[in-house]
Amino acid sequence: MTAGAAVAAAAAPRQLSLEDLKAVSVLGRGAKGVVFHVVPAPGESEGAAAAAAMALKAVSREAARHKKAASGDGDGHRRIWFERDVLLALRHPLLPSLRGVLATDAVVGFAIDRCCGGDLNSLRRRQTEKMFSDSVIRFYAAELVLALEYLHSIGIVYRDLKPENVLIQDSGHIMLVDFDLSTRLPAPPQEPDAPVDSPKTAPPIAAPSPGRGKPRKPVGAALCFPFRTGAAAKPAAPAADSPSPSSTSRTASSSSSSSTATTASSSASAGARTPAKSNSFVGTEDYVAPEIIAGRGHDFAVDWWGLGVVLYEMLYGRTPFRGQNRKETFYRVLAKQPELVGEQTPLRDLIARLLEKDPEKRIGARGVKAHPFFRGVDWDRILHMARPPFIPTLPQEEDGDEALDVEKVVREVFASNDTEAAKAGEGEKASPEAEGGPRRRRREERSIKRWRCLRVFLSYL
Numbered sequence: 001m002t003a004g005a006a007v008a009a010a011a012a013p014r015q016l017s018l019e020d021l022k023a024v025s026v027l028g029r030g031a032k033g034v035v036f037h038v039v040p041a042p043g044e045s046e047g048a049a050a051a052a053a054m055a056l057k058a059v060s061r062e063a064a065r066h067k068k069a070a071s072g073d074g075d076g077h078r079r080i081w082f083e084r085d086v087l088l089a090l091r092h093p094l095l096p097s098l099r100g101v102l103a104t105d106a107v108v109g110f111a112i113d114r115c116c117g118g119d120l121n122s123l124r125r126r127q128t129e130k131m132f133s134d135s136v137i138r139f140y141a142a143e144l145v146l147a148l149e150y151l152h153s154i155g156i157v158y159r160d161l162k163p164e165n166v167l168i169q170d171s172g173h174i175m176l177v178d179f180d181l182s183t184r185l186p187a188p189p190q191e192p193d194a195p196v197d198s199p200k201t202a203p204p205i206a207a208p209s210p211g212r213g214k215p216r217k218p219v220g221a222a223l224c225f226p227f228r229t230g231a232a233a234k235p236a237a238p239a240a241d242s243p244s245p246s247s248t249s250r251t252a253s254s255s256s257s258s259s260t261a262t263t264a265s266s267s268a269s270a271g272a273r274t275p276a277k278s279n280s281f282v283g284t285e286d287y288v289a290p291e292i293i294a295g296r297g298h299d300f301a302v303d304w305w306g307l308g309v310v311l312y313e314m315l316y317g318r319t320p321f322r323g324q325n326r327k328e329t330f331y332r333v334l335a336k337q338p339e340l341v342g343e344q345t346p347l348r349d350l351i352a353r354l355l356e357k358d359p360e361k362r363i364g365a366r367g368v369k370a371h372p373f374f375r376g377v378d379w380d381r382i383l384h385m386a387r388p389p390f391i392p393t394l395p396q397e398e399d400g401d402e403a404l405d406v407e408k409v410v411r412e413v414f415a416s417n418d419t420e421a422a423k424a425g426e427g428e429k430a431s432p433e434a435e436g437g438p439r440r441r442r443r444e445e446r447s448i449k450r451w452r453c454l455r456v457f458l459s460y461l
Contacts, residue, residue: 013088014100016111021056021102023404027114029413033059033107036406037114054099058109058406060414079180080108086156086179087112093383094147096177106407115175117168117392120314124163130317134347136389137314140166140174142374142382144307147176149365152300155187157278161306162287163313172388181282188300285329286319290357293330301359304368308354312338315347320355346373 021038028035036056064077087098087110102109117123120140124130132140144166151158160181167175277297283289289305291298312320320338323329338355340348350373353363363371369379 013084013098016100016102016109018102018104018406021054021111021406023056023406023409024053026404026409027055033057033063034406034410034413036404036409038111041403053114054111055114056102056109056111056406058102058107058410060410061106061108062411063414064108082182082184083179084110086182089154092147092150094143094174094176095150096175102406104407107410109406112177113169113175115167115169115177116395117170117172117390119164120166120168120174120310121163123168123390124314124317132314134345137311137347138373138377139382139385139389140314141307141311142377142379143174144176144310145365145368146379146382147174148303148307151182152303152365153187155184157183157185157298157300158303158306159183159280159282160284160287161303161310162284163310166310168390168392170392170394172391173383173385183278183280185276185278185299285326286322288330288333289359290334291359293334298359301362301364304354304362304364305359307368308338308351311347311351311354315351316341346371346375349373 020041022041023036023038025037026034027037034057036058037053038056039053059080064080084098084101087096090097096112099111099113102111124132144161148158148161156179158176158179158181160178161176165176165178167177169175277299279295279297281292281295283292283302283306287306287309289298289302292302309319309321321329321332321336323332334357338351340352342348350363350368350371353367353371356362368374369377
């Protein structure tokens with residue numbers, strides 16, 4: 001099957017209506033919509049809606065129209081239907097299956113299986129020191145590798161890898177969700193990754209603080225894999241836990257950037273993974289890859305950068321490049337090396353290779369799977385493991401008398417987001433440049449150009 005054929009060949013989804021479903025509670029909310037816990041409405045047959053509880057992501061049509069008006073290219077609606085097509089095409093146990101599509105005049109909704117274990121970030125914060133052990137990291141990292149490898153094989157660049165998008169299924173295995181920032185490129189060829197036997201030299205770092213090297217034992221650590229790599233236990237010396245940025249307030253995105261694939265320069269190195277690249281400026285601030293900030297085009301390698309940031313956060317309880325504001329964070333992503341505090345271990349070496357700023361030198365799927373951190377892992381058995389590190393407790397059935405009004409809740413969330421955005425922009429209203437979509441776009445374009453110029457300047461240092 002050629003790249004993108006799985007998406008194009010997807011069958012029509014099941015059509016749902018608000019009469020079919022009963023919204024029991026709100027699981028989460030974002031910039032454009034809300035995620036609901038839904039069950040079949042009383043009296044509905046199994047043919048009208050699936051019997052099991054589902055998660056319904058309801059997106060505001062009005063929010064999409066506003067995005068279209070601001071960008072002038074229909075970007076908001078395009079992303080909605082692209083996400084639907086991706087969900088239809090997915091056939092993998094670590095990725096969601098589309099259970100149905102809801103479409104009204106006010107909202108568009110996608111129903112998938114509900115994951116009762118929460119997300120990876122909330123699970124990490126429940127640990128004693130808000131960090132995972134190496135063995136737990138190895139399990140979740142291995143499953144993320146398999147999920148990304150599958151997405152890339154069907155030509156999907158995920159582009160928004162962060163712990164909040166990694167849910168824990170009822171079985172304890174992960175589910176990677178939210179594809180509204182994804183894009184499609186020709187599937188990459190098998191890349192000839194460099195050998196990973198010799199450790200990557202880490203930058204000089206400070207010694208770990210005394211008294212913080214106590215071993216920790218997260219839930220299920222001993223049940224992660226039936227094998228060990230022999231890596232030494234890591235001393236814990238991270239900064240205080242800081243929350244990861246939400247995609248609503250700390251997401252770097254520019255509708256003015258082209259979202260079409262372009263041909264890479266003929267001067268690209270022989271290690272290039274694919275000749276096609278995307279020029280969109282998308283991603284969540286702390287997890288965005290340097291090539292996206294630099295604006296020189298990006299491909300599947302951005303997902304391996306994202307994996308490196310997620311592994312760092314699982315190890316240290318914080319992201320590696322967080323600054324006081326977006327400008328400082330982007331500067332750190334472009335110019336600073338991650339502080340891999342502690343003795344050299346296979347995990348730290350893998351993180352350093354994933355956080356390589358040059359995407360042509362960054363480790364890819366084959367190199368990751370062959371890395372010493374995963375030595376002894378049977379990749380064919382991971383999905384069949386009966387006891388992952390954490391098995392969520394099945395929640396009590398929420399079946400209150402009164403169902404939530406899906407359209408009303410989404411409308412209120414959208415209005416609230418508008419109010420917050422207006423308050424945030426009050427300081428800019430004195431400037432005429434802050435008014436109007438075209439002027440705002442030009443300001444965003446100038447900001448992106450400044451980051452690109454900074455990247456060029458740094459390349460000569």
